[in-house]
Amino acid sequence: MSHHYLLPDISQPGKIGCSLPALDVPPAELPPRELLRQELELPEVSEVELVRYFTALSKLNYGVDTGFYPLGSCTMKYNPKWHEDIARLAGFASIHPLQPEESVQGALQLMFELQEYLAEITGMDATSLVPIAGAHGEFAGLLLVRAYHQHRGDRVRKKILLTDSSHGTNPASAVMCGFEIDVVASDSEGNVDMKNLESMMNDEVAALTLTMPTTLGLFDPQILEISRLVHERGGLLGADGANLNAFLGRVKFGELGYDYVQLNLHKSFSTPHGGGGPGSGPVCVKENLSDFLPSPLVTGSNGTYKLMSPAKSIGRVASFYGNFSVMCKAYAYIRSLGAEGLKEASENAVLNANYLKEKLKPYYHLPYDRTCMHEVVFSGRWQKAKGVHTVDIAKRLLDYGLHPPTVYFPLIVDEALMIEPTETESKQTLDAFVEAMKEIAREVEENPEILHTAPHNTPVRRLDDVRAARNPDLRWQMRS
Amino acid sequence: MNPKEYKYTQEHEWICTESRNKGKVGLADYAQLQLGDIVFLDLPAPGTQVEHGKKMGEVESVKAVSDIFAPVSGRVLEINQTVVDEPGLVNKDPYGAGWLVRLELSKPAELDALMDSEKYDKFVVQLSEEESE
Ligand SMILES: Cc1ncc(COP(=O)(O)O)c(C=O)c1O
Numbered sequence: 001m002s003h004h005y006l007l008p009d010i011s012q013p014g015k016i017g018c019s020l021p022a023l024d025v026p027p028a029e030l031p032p033r034e035l036l037r038q039e040l041e042l043p044e045v046s047e048v049e050l051v052r053y054f055t056a057l058s059k060l061n062y063g064v065d066t067g068f069y070p071l072g073s074c075t076m077k078y079n080p081k082w083h084e085d086i087a088r089l090a091g092f093a094s095i096h097p098l099q100p101e102e103s104v105q106g107a108l109q110l111m112f113e114l115q116e117y118l119a120e121i122t123g124m125d126a127t128s129l130v131p132i133a134g135a136h137g138e139f140a141g142l143l144l145v146r147a148y149h150q151h152r153g154d155r156v157r158k159k160i161l162l163t164d165s166s167h168g169t170n171p172a173s174a175v176m177c178g179f180e181i182d183v184v185a186s187d188s189e190g191n192v193d194m195k196n197l198e199s200m201m202n203d204e205v206a207a208l209t210l211t212m213p214t215t216l217g218l219f220d221p222q223i224l225e226i227s228r229l230v231h232e233r234g235g236l237l238g239a240d241g242a243n244l245n246a247f248l249g250r251v252k253f254g255e256l257g258y259d260y261v262q263l264n265l266h267k268s269f270s271t272p273h274g275g276g277g278p279g280s281g282p283v284c285v286k287e288n289l290s291d292f293l294p295s296p297l298v299t300g301s302n303g304t305y306k307l308m309s310p311a312k313s314i315g316r317v318a319s320f321y322g323n324f325s326v327m328c329k330a331y332a333y334i335r336s337l338g339a340e341g342l343k344e345a346s347e348n349a350v351l352n353a354n355y356l357k358e359k360l361k362p363y364y365h366l367p368y369d370r371t372c373m374h375e376v377v378f379s380g381r382w383q384k385a386k387g388v389h390t391v392d393i394a395k396r397l398l399d400y401g402l403h404p405p406t407v408y409f410p411l412i413v414d415e416a417l418m419i420e421p422t423e424t425e426s427k428q429t430l431d432a433f434v435e436a437m438k439e440i441a442r443e444v445e446e447n448p449e450i451l452h453t454a455p456h457n458t459p460v461r462r463l464d465d466v467r468a469a470r471n472p473d474l475r476w477q478m479r480s
Numbered sequence: 481m482n483p484k485e486y487k488y489t490q491e492h493e494w495i496c497t498e499s500r501n502k503g504k505v506g507l508a509d510y511a512q513l514q515l516g517d518i519v520f521l522d523l524p525a526p527g528t529q530v531e532h533g534k535k536m537g538e539v540e541s542v543k544a545v546s547d548i549f550a551p552v553s554g555r556v557l558e559i560n561q562t563v564v565d566e567p568g569l570v571n572k573d574p575y576g577a578g579w580l581v582r583l584e585l586s587k588p589a590e591l592d593a594l595m596d597s598e599k600y601d602k603f604v605v606q607l608s609e610e611e612s613e
Contacts, residue, residue, distance in 0.1 A: 408544060469517075469540075
């Protein structure tokens, strides 16, 4: 049977998928009818039908475990299954957040050590593990910026500067935090336009948020100069550290002059990214911000670990301690790779991206032709001139059984194709991707129609995203 | 309405004056082509004061959200509710039914700094050439 059915479609009165044991307690009267909810219209199916239904759906999944997934800015690397086992150990998975501290010392030790490792990796002084997503970590970082300036009695700094290549969460977090935003332009090399920054960096600016490496997959060599300028004028420098996979163990945000950075543990540190979570976005700070960190932090001395709240903490930003299971996987990742292993992972991530850059450069326009970091951004403008758009290329890749790269981001690249292979892919896989991309570039010349109507081999053909956006149908209703 | 008589900004807004101090504003064809299918418009409420070159609204396409800038300063008299309900009109008829707002101009002299259609066409040709380099 195809996957084009839902359980209610095969429901028939009287079919049943489970057998209940005989009643072994005295039957109780039901409350009065008016207090009871209406009967739920649950589908009636047999056990094997249920199993087939979900098995069929599961075969439609595409993930890192099924194939290459070069979704730029998302770091879709393979995460060893063993790290899941660690997170599921009973001492981690079966504890309650309100248990007395003495009874969860192992879990607290893990959090304490992870705080320290992340501070070491980023070159910062302190870490709060609480934020539960990348964007949430950005938000927490900006709350710290606000607390810092308010504490100094400075109330005119109401602006956050961002670059025009920023990830959409950067402006969103700043606005959510009550700041106004101003956008600094990138120059023709993809770096911060220093003249522009110079003219915008005034005493209304609370901080500059600068992703490093940038979302163009480039390292901005002016970073020390940028940091000096921002600090001279009384601002703070914050990093969106979601791209840390590019330089683990090689470059430290603290040494670049950053005051804080948020990390995406669910990208760089062994938790699958996507599917809506759970995520973890710890924020690591220099000493000037550490008193404001979101609580709780874990302290440790003489082998005893305790939860504490920093002196001027901005308070709680999530329930309890954040997403603990993600912390377990990050811990397992760091401990199993070790300092050298982390470096090697990043080196391979950068090597793989540069390999794809060189291989694909003859076929796709490369707007910033320089050594890239963990990802490379192409532009589909050569193909656009032939009437084929990046979206068509992305859809056509599905026919080759490959997940497409990120498209139309960053916004400053026309028809952007953002490719992040990650360190976990072999040369063989990369070569297969290159072949598919070459083939598609040839199709653009010889048979553009096949791209316009792609995908052809997928369970569903091209979806009407325009209609979906204009008339969203958000609620499924039972057909009667 | 004849787009040849409109005035244009470098951000691809147009303004078509109806009298010395009133005019309709919309997005140029080039803008709608670059944006792709438009799915949502956020326009300033009638009565809002807008300022020349400053953001006055947002346009969302399936690809991205972009700002709409006020071509001149003034007060919003009216918004085109039809285009809000059916944003695809901007794609279909950017210079006619796809207009966005009507403004009362507070500084009509600002019009002189905008491009006329001949100048704007050249500007767009130049942009397209840069793009296909
Ligand atoms: C550069 C960058 N910043 C921030 C984020 C936001 O992270 P999250 O989706 O966990 O909120 C992402 C997401 O992948 C990202 O790529």
